[in-house]
Amino acid sequence: MSNDLHWFKSSYSGDQGGNCVEVAARPHTIHVRDSKDLTVPALAVSPTSWTSFVEFAAS
8 A cells, every 4th residue: 555655754854864754645544654664564544633643743
């Protein structure tokens, strides 16, 4: 499944590596992964849960 996803790197991830979070959006699921370790499966959450997380993290 993750092969057909279009991943976006977090705007907070720098070009020097370090903490790299990538997100891929589907109509009913948001996928989140650690780009440094692609052997770990991506986390999949609902768009509602993702929105709540982003709002919480931004506050």
